[in-house]
Amino acid sequence: MSAVPSPFVWDQTFCVANDEINGQHKRLFELIDALDKNRTCAQTLKDLLDLVTVHFKTEEDKFAQVGWENAKAHKEVHDKFVQDALAVKVVDDAVITFLKEWLVHHIKGEDMKYKGKL
Numbered sequence: 001m002s003a004v005p006s007p008f009v010w011d012q013t014f015c016v017a018n019d020e021i022n023g024q025h026k027r028l029f030e031l032i033d034a035l036d037k038n039r040t041c042a043q044t045l046k047d048l049l050d051l052v053t054v055h056f057k058t059e060e061d062k063f064a065q066v067g068w069e070n071a072k073a074h075k076e077v078h079d080k081f082v083q084d085a086l087a088v089k090v091v092d093d094a095v096i097t098f099l100k101e102w103l104v105h106h107i108k109g110e111d112m113k114y115k116g117k118l
Contacts, residue, residue, distance in 0.1 A: 001101075001105060002104050002105060002108040002109070003104075004100045004101055004104050005104070007033070008029060008032065008033045008036070008100055009029055009030075009033070010022075010025055010026040010029045013108070014104075014107050014108065015115075016107070016111050016112065016114065016115045016118075017115050017116050017118075018062070018118050020058060021055075021058065021059060021062075021111070021118070024051065024054070024055040024058060025055075025103075025107060025111075027051055028048070028051060028052070028055065028103055029103065031044060031047055031048040031051060032048065032096070032099045032100060032103060035048060035091060035096070035099070036096045036100075039091040039092070039096070040091070045088070045091060048099075049085060049086070052081070052082065052085065053082070056075075056078040056082070059074070059078075059111075059114075060074075060075055060078070062114075062118045063075075063114070063118070065118075066117060066118055068114055068117060068118070070113055070114070074110060074113075074114075077106065077110055081102060081106070084098075085099075
């Protein structure tokens with residue numbers, strides 16, 4: 001498993017060779033970090049969930065455009081994350097750890113599979 005960076009910021013090891021997706025990933029790092037620093041900010045949680053929705057749609061649209069063979073399995077991972085994230089009612093240490101670990105492992109494990117193919 002990949003280590004969660006500290007400070008929690010995007011770096012070149014997360015580059016998937018797509019500027020739009022890299023930009024969205026950078027913003028996801030920023031929002032998770034902001035939520036960690038202010039766990040009671042409902043707007044930050046909303047902004048994070050909104051960006052997750054946009055980001056997953058961006059990736060899935062790009063998969064469809066190129067006919068990427070792993071699109072269905074990747075979408076299933078996205079759908080499971082959305083289901084888990086929407087269940088969050090209180091942002092505590094466990095939620096922050098989940099969000100950070102999920103993002104790092106998803107990019108380095110799943111998203112790297114499409115690097116150079118979109």
